[in-house]
Amino acid sequence: MTRDNQRLASVLTLAGIAPIWLLLGARLWLGMPALVLAPWALGYGAVIASFVCGVHWGQFMSQSETMPVNLLVTSNVGALLAWGFLGLGQVWVSGAALGLALLLAGVLALDAIMLRRGVIDPWFWRLRWQASAGLGLGLVAWGMLA
Template sequence: MDRDNQIIAAGLVVAGIMPVWILLALKFWLPELALAPLALGYGAVIASFVCGVHWGLFMTRSRIMPVNLLVTSNVGALLAWAMLALGQGSAVSGFTGMALVLAGLLALDFWLLQRGGIAPWFWRLRWIATAGLGLGLLVWGVTA
């Protein structure tokens, strides 16, 4: 990807981290609103988005991928859904679990980086996105 599009992607990643933090701020300003399901749901959306990126990588580059990303991405999306369901009974468990799902997807991307499956610039964006969103989800879990 050319440098201009990498810059656009970086801006979109930062924008993509913001909803969980905005919802957290709103939680303290408007405590009567039930915002936890929205924040946890956003984590599931992002985890599923990453899994979709993995599908796209595999569909266009399956010959060089060291693992079948169709399988791992389905597992990731199902785990995100399970954490969303778990969060209905225990917000702390749901938020912590969702952060762990995102961390697991990041670990897979690190593995792909080491084997030439993804570019270093993409890895950096994934790390920033997971750190920002994962930390936000953990803060939600602590304050839930």
């Protein structure tokens, strides 16, 4: 990937953290009710977790012979867990938010394995770590606020 495309990917990925924090800001500073905002926050967390699982699916499809884990299986399980946590959010927002944060950490752990095996580039690992930390911490905050 060219340097310019790496920069673009970085900007777009880090901008993708903003919605969870904007929703938290609306809750804390504007006083909007959690009942209204929590579904949006959980939905966004589930979409991003599923998106990353889709990235893993694509990585496996293009590089299956060099993958240290079967990402076809883990990406499907991850996407189903994201969907399950979204459903859980209907009755237990805190549990769902924390579950999504843990799911993001688990998917990041798979990226760490791929980094050690030389399957993904260090710049991509840093970007994934930053994005997962930003979104994961936002979800933890939602779990604490709910």
